Amino acid sequence: MSDAAESGGLTLGSGGPGIDEEYPLQAEGLRKAFGGITAVEDASFRVERGSVTGLIGPNGAGKSTTFNLITGMLDPDAGTVTFDGEDITGLEPHAIANRGLVRTFQIARELQDMTVLENMMLAPKGQRGESLWRSVTPGVRREVIDQESELLERVWEVLEFFDIDHLAEEYAGNLSGGQRKLLELSRALLTDPDVLLLDEPFAGVNPSLEKRLLEHIHELREQGYTFLLVEHDMDLIMENCGRVIVLHQGQILTEGAPAEIQANEEVIEAYLGGNV
Amino acid sequence: MGIAETYTRGRQAAVARPGSIILGLVVAVLLFDLGVGLATGDNSFSGVGSLMWDGLMRGLVIGLAGIGLSMTYSILNFANFAHGDYITAGAFSGWATTYVVAGLGRADIGALFLVGASGSVFGGTLGIGVTGTPLAVVAGALVAGGFTVALAVVIDRTVFKPIRDESGITLLITSIGVAFALRYIMQFVFSSSVRGTTAQPPSVSLYFVDGVVRINAHDIALVVVAGGLMLGVHLLLQLTTLGKAMRAMADNEDLAQITGIPTERVVRAVWIIGGGLTGVAGYMFVLWKGTLGFNDGWLLLLLIFAAVILGGIGSVYGAIVGGLAIGLTASMSVIWIPSAFSRAAAFFVMIVILLVKPEGIFSGRSTA
Amino acid sequence: MRDDVVARIPGGDTGAIVAVLLVIYAAYVLAGVGLGFSLRGQLNTVATLTFFIGVFAMLSLALNLHWGYTGLFNIGIVGFMAVGIYVMALVSKPLYEAGGASQVGGLGLPIVVGMLAGMAAAALLGLVVALPALRLRADYLAIVTIAMSEIVRFSFLSGDFQQFQLFGERVGFGGGSGLILDYTDPIEAFFSVVGLWDAYLGVVDAFGVLIPTNPKPIVDGLVYGALLLGFVAAYFWLLKRTGESPFGRVLKAIREDEDVANSLGKNTNRFKIKAFMLGCALMGLAGVLWFMRSGAVTPNTFRPRITFFIWIALIIGGAGSNTGSVLGGAVFAALLYQGPRTLKNLIDAVLPSTNAPSGFGPAVAPLFSTLDPAPLLFYTLDSVRQLQLVFMGLVLIWLMHNRPEGMLGHRKETAAGIPLTAQRAQKRQAADGGGGDDE
Numbered sequence A: 001m002s003d004a005a006e007s008g009g010l011t012l013g014s015g016g017p018g019i020d021e022e023y024p025l026q027a028e029g030l031r032k033a034f035g036g037i038t039a040v041e042d043a044s045f046r047v048e049r050g051s052v053t054g055l056i057g058p059n060g061a062g063k064s065t066t067f068n069l070i071t072g073m074l075d076p077d078a079g080t081v082t083f084d085g086e087d088i089t090g091l092e093p094h095a096i097a098n099r100g101l102v103r104t105f106q107i108a109r110e111l112q113d114m115t116v117l118e119n120m121m122l123a124p125k126g127q128r129g130e131s132l133w134r135s136v137t138p139g140v141r142r143e144v145i146d147q148e149s150e151l152l153e154r155v156w157e158v159l160e161f162f163d164i165d166h167l168a169e170e171y172a173g174n175l176s177g178g179q180r181k182l183l184e185l186s187r188a189l190l191t192d193p194d195v196l197l198l199d200e201p202f203a204g205v206n207p208s209l210e211k212r213l214l215e216h217i218h219e220l221r222e223q224g225y226t227f228l229l230v231e232h233d234m235d236l237i238m239e240n241c242g243r244v245i246v247l248h249q250g251q252i253l254t255e256g257a258p259a260e261i262q263a264n265e266e267v268i269e270a271y272l273g274g275n276v
Numbered sequence B: 001m002g003i004a005e006t007y008t009r010g011r012q013a014a015v016a017r018p019g020s021i022i023l024g025l026v027v028a029v030l031l032f033d034l035g036v037g038l039a040t041g042d043n044s045f046s047g048v049g050s051l052m053w054d055g056l057m058r059g060l061v062i063g064l065a066g067i068g069l070s071m072t073y074s075i076l077n078f079a080n081f082a083h084g085d086y087i088t089a090g091a092f093s094g095w096a097t098t099y100v101v102a103g104l105g106r107a108d109i110g111a112l113f114l115v116g117a118s119g120s121v122f123g124g125t126l127g128i129g130v131t132g133t134p135l136a137v138v139a140g141a142l143v144a145g146g147f148t149v150a151l152a153v154v155i156d157r158t159v160f161k162p163i164r165d166e167s168g169i170t171l172l173i174t175s176i177g178v179a180f181a182l183r184y185i186m187q188f189v190f191s192s193s194v195r196g197t198t199a200q201p202p203s204v205s206l207y208f209v210d211g212v213v214r215i216n217a218h219d220i221a222l223v224v225v226a227g228g229l230m231l232g233v234h235l236l237l238q239l240t241t242l243g244k245a246m247r248a249m250a251d252n253e254d255l256a257q258i259t260g261i262p263t264e265r266v267v268r269a270v271w272i273i274g275g276g277l278t279g280v281a282g283y284m285f286v287l288w289k290g291t292l293g294f295n296d297g298w299l300l301l302l303l304i305f306a307a308v309i310l311g312g313i314g315s316v317y318g319a320i321v322g323g324l325a326i327g328l329t330a331s332m333s334v335i336w337i338p339s340a341f342s343r344a345a346a347f348f349v350m351i352v353i354l355l356v357k358p359e360g361i362f363s364g365r366s367t368a
Numbered sequence C: 001m002r003d004d005v006v007a008r009i010p011g012g013d014t015g016a017i018v019a020v021l022l023v024i025y026a027a028y029v030l031a032g033v034g035l036g037f038s039l040r041g042q043l044n045t046v047a048t049l050t051f052f053i054g055v056f057a058m059l060s061l062a063l064n065l066h067w068g069y070t071g072l073f074n075i076g077i078v079g080f081m082a083v084g085i086y087v088m089a090l091v092s093k094p095l096y097e098a099g100g101a102s103q104v105g106g107l108g109l110p111i112v113v114g115m116l117a118g119m120a121a122a123a124l125l126g127l128v129v130a131l132p133a134l135r136l137r138a139d140y141l142a143i144v145t146i147a148m149s150e151i152v153r154f155s156f157l158s159g160d161f162q163q164f165q166l167f168g169e170r171v172g173f174g175g176g177s178g179l180i181l182d183y184t185d186p187i188e189a190f191f192s193v194v195g196l197w198d199a200y201l202g203v204v205d206a207f208g209v210l211i212p213t214n215p216k217p218i219v220d221g222l223v224y225g226a227l228l229l230g231f232v233a234a235y236f237w238l239l240k241r242t243g244e245s246p247f248g249r250v251l252k253a254i255r256e257d258e259d260v261a262n263s264l265g266k267n268t269n270r271f272k273i274k275a276f277m278l279g280c281a282l283m284g285l286a287g288v289l290w291f292m293r294s295g296a297v298t299p300n301t302f303r304p305r306i307t308f309f310i311w312i313a314l315i316i317g318g319a320g321s322n323t324g325s326v327l328g329g330a331v332f333a334a335l336l337y338q339g340p341r342t343l344k345n346l347i348d349a350v351l352p353s354t355n356a357p358s359g360f361g362p363a364v365a366p367l368f369s370t371l372d373p374a375p376l377l378f379y380t381l382d383s384v385r386q387l388q389l390v391f392m393g394l395v396l397i398w399l400m401h402n403r404p405e406g407m408l409g410h411r412k413e414t415a416a417g418i419p420l421t422a423q424r425a426q427k428r429q430a431a432d433g434g435g436g437d438d439e
């Protein structure tokens, strides 16, 4: 009952099955408090299939927390997350990732003592060798090995695309900040996600590569991939996102096309207020 | 949607709390069983009372020794597995002193120094006790505290300080090395024999419903010393700037450093306070139980961990309350289970707490 | 740097292991010569040494799966070992006979069944610990596992399990007085199963040429040692395959950052439970192999110090590397475990034989009164079993300060079923001129 009021306020239509097709990811009334701080409050939004949607807001607005709530890293105090028409609230992160909803972390969390190649090889889904007995049993292991070779080829392609193939044998812990971001992004792509949640993916990445990455993101978008992008660079957001959701102090301030957002008094206020 | 949400919440609560629910049920069943036992006369009130008193005494020792462990755990961020052997070291240093003071001229000085290793001299023969040789006992307790402070500070300087910035696990493993080195040095010097240390202390029999609960002078000494020291720690934490700094550091070391709290000084203070309490706890433990062996502290250590985790790591009051709870559990469990499992019962309580409420009953850090 | 040392040894990892073993054996044989050992004595030394190298290598391999690969801080190893041997004894001891040497019987099943049961029981205990505890922080898991191992010891100590009925048979764990392992000697059982027992006895007789009197214990010891090395090889093979696979890759990822593995779609709890149970089963088997020929077991053998030994072995070798684990086990067994005892024997042989003082007091008293250090020296030598624990403690501290990554240095084995870089090299060659813009 309460969501009806929220939906009204957010100008979201009531979700029907037809709309689920169009909006693979929907959040309804998400709430999360840490002790006294309410990091996210009554956040309802949805992300259109095949879009690059921006999620913006001043520092501490609750963007990363929202990502954590969607991907199961945190359990919401209230609210639901729907993915491809199914309620995924409270599922384990791996279950959510396996459905095709994958995230990257704001502070790159590379697996330090593993090489870049190992990091990448970890990601693909449905690896037969992830079953212990297959990996050790003579004969059956052949299948595992064959699959490993296929994966490795894909991994090299992705590494080359992201221009980090020269780092393939480096321990991930030795990479620079920007390189780690690339590693995260490419690793996430290797899981074959439908929807990717990217938490500030371009921080520390050099401008020419950033441009290439954005081109690639648009390419993928055209193929039907969906992106939810947290980013502080306003110009980047305005140029690349079809829609923008604005979070402020845990609440959705507004949502709309970039041009509308840029003109929105409240948004300007929020950003200015945040800076004081 | 509303129903679905309620369902989700309910499911999550059921997933999150089955432990607490089961725990509650188990406690209820045990209490019911105890009640039935008391009503039918299978358990006597005085018997249960005696166990409870025993548990309280044990709990005071665990709580007192636990304060130091809890402080180092929260401020230095590692579980110190050598803590048990600090207890033993305190006990041996203190009891060597007590033997020498009480027995000087009456027995071979070497035998006294070695706390009567392999039966060379007996505490009972020397008449050791708070009433018999009060001076020797006070001297022993003081030396136990002082020696353990010195030991803790020296080990911190030489062993822990050089790797202060490493992970808690590195420090933990290192502390296991310290534990073994200390324990077997003590065995080398003091032998592996478990010796009786005290003469029979005078006691009073308190009438309790259907029998008596005996309380002896060493119980009283333990209550006085442990209670006094716990009160002292409370005042220290509340009233001094050192206490404030310690609380700040337990909350967040980096922040404390930024705000100009001299962290190394606080660390030293923690070892001094914790070491002192631990040494005295070891001494009082031996006074109370009347025997001393090189494994005493190690055997107590897991119970202390249980208490500290139960109370919430970093919480001094939690350590005290947790100590009492664990002491009572270990002593009173014999009502329900064979005595061979009393220690196991205490560990079991700890494991359950870790699963149900890993942050402890006092929820750790901020209470310092 | 150390990496290069290993790289230069022909035969790679296996070569390194063999080289270290050869050096160790040569040192012991030389010591034996110094002690004037007969051939019998020499062979005995070799057998004992091999035995301890075998058990410590197996155990540190198993621990490496827990800690080195998965980051599971298990300091309850000895509990799984105890469960392994006790359950094996329960299953394989002969049925109870009134008036027999043993107070309790077993189920009388073949030894192999007992070994499998021991492994299964250890794995099950692992599951019981893992299900709730794997969510815990590493230091909490440490406390839970060590508490568990003590609970296991108390349970075997308690009178309640001393003797009970199982499938109508009178069985039990013997309580504090211990359990007699009165099944057929495992070596005999093994050779009988493969039908070679008579052939084995023939070999023993042939050995009589070298050792005229009673050669069987010596041959038994050597053969059992060789058998253990075979088990080490099997552990190594199994764990290498486990590690060099997508399964092992996920374990490594869990060690590095469990959240990341989870958010990449890996059900980390499942992986952790599997790895933990496998490691526990291997620890249980190692417990069986360590104690099954010892004639009897008592619960107080299974004190945490054995866990401590295995941790030192692993840290010496370097957590994360299977080769390192084997090397660590061997070096620990030879230098820290057997070494001090051999050294004591060497010194004893040189020094005049005197009775060591009975305690520290009588040992130091002459030092003060007559400045005579000899009694203290003798006492020290006589206490080598305690002092070696002190020494191990100091070694552990030194390692954590100076070489926390172990003797092989920072050396991690690649977690993949195939070499990850070879293909690339081929591709480069194929692409040839195109690869220039890489650098």
Ligand SMILES: Nc1ncnc2c1ncn2[C@@H]1O[C@H](COP(=O)(O)OP(=O)(O)OP(=O)(O)O)[C@@H](O)[C@H]1O
Residues within 6 Å of the ligand: A034, A037, A038, A039, A057, A058, A059, A060, A061, A062, A063, A064, A065, A066, A106
């Ligand atoms: N685990 C946590 N415990 C306590 N407070 C938290 C936790 N995670 C986030 N917060 C608080 O919640 C609020 C929202 O944080 P969040 O990281 O979601 O912001 P953000 O929008 O991602 O900011 P930024 O742009 O700086 O990344 C902040 O006040 C933060 O301090």
Ligand SMILES: [Mg+2]
Residues within 6 Å of the ligand: A063, A064, A065, A106, A199
């Ligand atoms: Mg953020």
